[in-house]
Amino acid sequence: xxxxDEKGTLMRPDTPRxxxxxxxxxxxxxxxxxxxxxxxxxxxxxxxxxxxxxGKSTLLRALARLLRPARGTVLLDGADIxxxxxxxxxxxxxxxxxxxxxxxxxxxxxxxxRGRYPHQGLLRQxxxxxxRVVDRAMADTGVAELADRPVxxxxxxxxxxxxxxxxxxxxxxxxxxxxxxxxxxxxxxVEVLDLCARLHEEQGRTLVAVLHDLHQAARYATHLVAMRDxxxxxxxxxxxxxxxxxxxxVFGLPCRIIEDPETGTPLVLPTARRRSVPAA
Amino acid sequence: xxxxxxxxxxxLRLRPRALVVGLAGTLLALGLAVLAVGAGxxxxxxxxxxxVLAGGGSPADRFIVTELRLxxxxxxxxxxxxxxxxxxxFQSLTRNPLGSPDVLGVTSGAATGAxxxxxxxxxxxxxxxxxxxxxxxxxxxxxxxxxxxxxxxxRLVLVGIGVTAILTGVNGWLLTRAPLMDAARAALWxxxxxxxxxxxxxxxxxxxxxxxLPAVLLARAPALRLLEMGDDSAAGLGVxxxxxxxxxxxxxxxxxxxxxxxxxxxSFLALTAPHLARRLTRxxxxxxxxxxxVGAALLLAADQLAQHAVAGRQLPVGVVTGVLGxxxxxxLLAGERGGRR
Numbered sequence: 001x002x003x004x005d006e007k008g009t010l011m012r013p014d015t016p017r018x019x020x021x022x023x024x025x026x027x028x029x030x031x032x033x034x035x036x037x038x039x040x041x042x043x044x045x046x047x048x049x050x051x052x053x054x055g056k057s058t059l060l061r062a063l064a065r066l067l068r069p070a071r072g073t074v075l076l077d078g079a080d081i082x083x084x085x086x087x088x089x090x091x092x093x094x095x096x097x098x099x100x101x102x103x104x105x106x107x108x109x110x111x112x113x114r115g116r117y118p119h120q121g122l123l124r125q126x127x128x129x130x131x132r133v134v135d136r137a138m139a140d141t142g143v144a145e146l147a148d149r150p151v152x153x154x155x156x157x158x159x160x161x162x163x164x165x166x167x168x169x170x171x172x173x174x175x176x177x178x179x180x181x182x183x184x185x186x187x188x189x190v191e192v193l194d195l196c197a198r199l200h201e202e203q204g205r206t207l208v209a210v211l212h213d214l215h216q217a218a219r220y221a222t223h224l225v226a227m228r229d230x231x232x233x234x235x236x237x238x239x240x241x242x243x244x245x246x247x248x249x250v251f252g253l254p255c256r257i258i259e260d261p262e263t264g265t266p267l268v269l270p271t272a273r274r275r276s277v278p279a280a
Numbered sequence: 281x282x283x284x285x286x287x288x289x290x291x292l293r294l295r296p297r298a299l300v301v302g303l304a305g306t307l308l309a310l311g312l313a314v315l316a317v318g319a320g321x322x323x324x325x326x327x328x329x330x331x332v333l334a335g336g337g338s339p340a341d342r343f344i345v346t347e348l349r350l351x352x353x354x355x356x357x358x359x360x361x362x363x364x365x366x367x368x369x370f371q372s373l374t375r376n377p378l379g380s381p382d383v384l385g386v387t388s389g390a391a392t393g394a395x396x397x398x399x400x401x402x403x404x405x406x407x408x409x410x411x412x413x414x415x416x417x418x419x420x421x422x423x424x425x426x427x428x429x430x431x432x433x434x435r436l437v438l439v440g441i442g443v444t445a446i447l448t449g450v451n452g453w454l455l456t457r458a459p460l461m462d463a464a465r466a467a468l469w470x471x472x473x474x475x476x477x478x479x480x481x482x483x484x485x486x487x488x489x490x491x492x493l494p495a496v497l498l499a500r501a502p503a504l505r506l507l508e509m510g511d512d513s514a515a516g517l518g519v520x521x522x523x524x525x526x527x528x529x530x531x532x533x534x535x536x537x538x539x540x541x542x543x544x545x546x547s548f549l550a551l552t553a554p555h556l557a558r559r560l561t562r563x564x565x566x567x568x569x570x571x572x573x574v575g576a577a578l579l580l581a582a583d584q585l586a587q588h589a590v591a592g593r594q595l596p597v598g599v600v601t602g603v604l605g606x607x608x609x610x611x612l613l614a615g616e617r618g619g620r621r
Contacts, residue, residue, distance in 0.1 A: 090518025097512035103564040118518035126293040
């Protein structure tokens with residue numbers, strides 16, 4: 001099983017494992033978000049959306065322990081994530097960053113193996129458990145037959161699945177993904193999101209993803225966080241919160257919302273500038 | 281990749297090819313060393329060399345081997361290993377095949393320290409100390425300017441090139457200020473030379489290697505490998521990015537500084553050895569141990585060429601490493617441009 005490990009937590013049962021409280025976030029002197037509070041419901045597929053530069057990736061970086069908040073705290077299992085050792089956090093919370101680089105010539109199996117780092121030690125470099133978990137992660141993401149291929153020879157969609165496999169091999173109950181569909185064509189976008197949904201449903205992992213596409217977000221998320229200008233405008237079940245008013249407020253886009261005929265989730269249709277005249 | 285599993289849950293992962301390169305390189309370096317100890321105006325047969333090393337041999341042989349030739353060899357091996365190892369760490373940290381301590385200014389900083397002593401006056405111990413201090417100060421400056429934000433390679437390389445340019449200017453100025461006799465000595469030092477090196481030169485480098493090789497190599501190699509995938513990926517896997525980078529950079533700067541103090545800023549070795557090691561092992565990652573072994577063998581071989589290539593005339597070893605290392609690198613890069621890897 002590559003499923004999450006059930007570490008006992010000293011939490012009140014109603015508090016989610018990952019919470020950002022009153023966060024002020026920024027780089028150097030530029031503040032991106034102020035007094036931001038978000039909770040990631042346990043067992044959810046949470047998707048963060050918003051226009052460019054609204055602070056959604058910055059928020060994800062803070063939740064992933066990559067960015068230290070200027071004010072406020074990110075709590076993982078009730079403890080300040082920045083006061084806990086990196087390796088310990090990496091056994092609970094995995095990350096698929098935007099900027100990952102595969103070194104020249106590294107094979108798929110070697111890359112996925114690197115996901116075991118937080119579980120390894122100087123004298124415990126490759127246990128049978130490591131091997132089993134890596135094989136399972138490659139099977140779960142459909143990259144097992146690529147195991148001996150160099151990562152830099154793969155297509156964009158395959159490569160993204162390999163990186164997800166690496167994060168899976170980390171065996172974390174929480175997995176954060178920063179724009180996992182960027183630069184992929186539509187078929188590979190759906191492939192990656194279907195994989196995420198499967199990991200969420202079948203393995204019970206809590207997923208947090210930053211996405212651009214509102215339609216995909218509404219389709220896959222069980223919990224949607226809509227941001228604009230460093231604020232959370234709305235958070236909740238997409239069925240309930242995706243309205244024309246929300247899309248107008250968040251993206252400044254006039255639209256209609258209909259039911260997605262495939263899934264019954266909200267489908268956002270931008271208002272047409274002009275209607276085409278049907279041919280006679 | 282082979283996995284060694286021992287009772288008690290211990291497991292080790294080894295790359296056979298890297299292991300072979302490491303062992304073959306070590307044997308080659310040691311074999312060369314035995315031949316080199318025998319070579320010179322007073323030739324000693326390899327069997328006699330081994331006899332001396334085992335504690336026997338004639339008094340004359342003993343004196344020549346242990347007091348005259350062995351210290352120079354030990355300096356070459358230790359400085360070569362230190363430069364190869366430091367070069368591998370630098371190239372890994374900067375994620376740039378050209379990100380070596382020569383390019384980033386650490387060796388220029390060591391030269392500035394040494395030249396200052398030449399101008400102000402001082403013995404060879406002061407010169408070595410000042411060279412080490414100059415290298416370390418440059419390393420600190422680099423870290424302060426580029427490492428602060430946890431920023432990776434790109435910025436470090438650009439800042440380093442700037443620092444090198446400034447220090448080259450300073451070094452030129454110092455050379456013009458030195459008295460004529462001292463300027464000749466300084467020019468020799470700047471080229472990199474192993475002439476007349478004794479145990480006092482070899483021991484600090486050997487000591488630094490004995491401490492830093494296990495500390496950098498064993499403890500940090502897996503984290504360094506992960507850092508090559510980007511700061512965010514490494515952090516996501518639980519690598520304390522800032523701490524690892526500071527420790528690795530500090531160790532590499534220390535190694536370059538003590539190596540430069542012992543042998544001068546030998547050019548191109550720190551740049552070439554990791555490239556050669558990677559080509560031989562064909563393994564991704566910093567290739568730390570193979571780089572150290574290749575560096576040691578290269579500097580020893582270059583020093584032998586420097587001593588015996590031109591009959592009756594000894595060259596500074598830096599001339600040989602510069603010509604051969606530079607040539608090799610140009611050939612390598614030209615080949616890569618043409619699509620070969």
